[in-house]
Amino acid sequence: MTNSSAPQQATLSGRISSGPSQLLHEEILEPQFSYELHHFLPWYLLVEKVMTLEYERLGLVSAEARREIGTLLAQINTETITADPQANMSDIAFAIERFVETRMTEEAPAWHMDRSRNDFQACAQIMFGRDQLLQVIDELFHFSHALHQLAQKTVDLPMPGYTHYQSAQVISPGFYLAAVNEQVLKTISRLSSIYDDINRCPLGSGAMAGLELAWDQKRMSDLLGFHEPVRHALIGVANREWSLRIAGELSTFSVNLSRVVTDLIAWGSTEYGLIDLPDQLAGISSAMPQKKNFPILERIRGRIAHISAYYMDFAMGQRNTAYTNLVETSKEAGSNVLTMFKTMRSALKLFTAVIENLTFKEERMRAICEREYFGGFTLANMLALHGGVPYRKAQVLSGRYIMAAIENGLKPTTVDLNLLQTAAGDMGLDVSLTEEQLRQAFDTDYNLQVKKSVGATSPERMRELLAVQETETQQLQQMIEERKVAVQHAFDLVEELLK
Structure with a gap:
């Protein structure tokens, strides 16, 4: 039978003669132990439980020992194990192992064999x-x-x-x-x-x-x-x-x-x-x-x-x-x-x-939409599609119309077909766009709804x-x-x- 109280000095290695120094304990091991205790402990315990079940399946741990180990593992929490340079080398894996080993009714010699931290x-x-x-x-x-x-x-x-x-x-x-x-x-x-x-x-x-x-x-x-x-x-x-x-x-x-x-x-x-x-x-x-x-x-x-x-x-x-x-x-x-x-x-x-x-x-956003000439792209498309204007020239004509409208103090909602026709004439173009089409090109709601490609702005x-x-x-x-x-x-x- 093993003593139920944890020893003051545990022999965990035959390679070194003492536990870690106070410096290592304070600066490295105890902070790491505390971090793992509060964040990894549930996972460590689950791993221990599964490996214990495997020891039993392999015939290395009895059913009685497996139950006792499971009971002892269930007692481990943030209060029951601590970083101790002498008892567990301030290592959480050793702390879990020592907690169980020192409280077992009978030793289970094969428990914890053939494994690694x-x-x-x-x-x-x-x-x-x-x-x-x-x-x-x-x-x-x-x-x-x-x-x-x-x-x-x-x-x-x-x-x-x-x-x-x-x-x-x-x-x-x-x-x-x-x-x-x-x-x-x-x-x-x-x-x-x-x-x-x-x-x-x-x-x-x-x-x-x-x-x-x-x-x-x-x-x-x-x-x-x-x-x-x-x-x-x-x-x-x-x-x-x-x-x-x-x-x-x-x-x-x-x-x-x-x-x-x-x-x-x-x-x-x-x-x-x-x-x-x-x-x-x-x-x-x-x-x-x-x-x-x-x-x-x-x-x-x-x-x-x-x-x-x-x-x-x-x-x-x-x-x-x-x-x-x-x-x-x-x-x-x-x-x-x-x-x-x-x-x-x-x-x-x-x-x-x-x-x-x-x-x-809503009102502020609509006011900006109606203040700025957001319909330039749509007007260029209309000129090419309905006005018979080659697209690159339609782009130029759309830009010239917008500049002329701004110079004349017109808002986008106040269209002037004569300005468009004058700009077209200066470019040697004959445009057949109607005033309603021109108004539509700069209509805020139409601009939102008209774009219907996949992922476009159309509400639909x-x-x-x-x-x-x-x-x-x-x-x-x-x-x-x-x-x-x-x-x-x-x-x-x-x-x-x-x-």
Whole structure:
């Protein structure tokens, strides 16, 4: 029988004669222990339980010992194990092992044989990473829903569109938001593919060269919610690509997201005045009482800027390291992984709140659309299609008409067919366009509705796209839910088998 109280001094190695120094404990080991205790412990315990079931299947641990080990593992939490330089070398894997061993009624000599911390840690890290990834995907679904809802409400609302920061064409908020939602859904789809690709179990890789017992790695993989084992032992412990894959995709998405925030910041400025947010999402100036600021948008843009930095952090942490298991790649290079996930989730929560509360100033947007000559593109098309003017000449004629109208102080809504005919005559052209067609070319609502190619501004086209997006969202949600259910089912089965 083993003493039920943990020893003051544990012999864990015959190679070195003492535990770690106080310096190593304080600066490296205890902080790492604390981090893993609060974020990796559930995954470590699941791995321990599955390996215990395998020891029993191999005939190395009795059913009675397996039940006792399972009971003791269930007692481990953030309060029951601590980093101790003498008792467990301030290492969480040793702490779990010592907690069980020192409390067993009878020794189980084969328990913990033929295994390594390397694949143990790699497995827990991927389980942690995939769980965090699913949480980010959940926030992306919330964000997508908010975008979709607002887009549906605003596809008929004319809005000025800009290219090169100049007035360009009439669009709608729904048109713009549907584009953003398209990016979100593509990101969810790619992250789902990354989830499937990284969801391979490294357990059984050992230190680097594999293990010696006849472990059923497929069974262990299934019980831990993976879809298959890693096919090569070295990859199982050397590869930390999963963090790069996730960070790379989130970095790309954050770049696109920052551009959207930049548009909102501009649209919320005094000069544009296209959008508004409720007071509870706004800020004030400490010196200028007339101001209503939107610092939440600046916070979002500033926050997501870190995502690309985290990707570079992970890449630099792994770059030029040996392709094997190293604490440099497994721990130091991943020290900001959780921060990246938290930052992304926070930014998405904030942005979702913005979209849910965002209002577009309809009168202001229509006034700009009717003030600027947004119909130049449509007029050129009409001149070529109905007026018999070669298209490049139609472009020139359209531009000359607009310049003449501006010089004569005409608004786009006040058309002058004589000006068009005079400009055409100066170019040696005979134009058969009617005044009604000219008026239509610069009509705000017509400009929104006339563009009917796939993905164009036509409200009808946008509603078609939004319907497709809704179907895709449902399919993606079902796919993600199936993965969550599969993982939870595996975990429930582990607990059932341990009884």
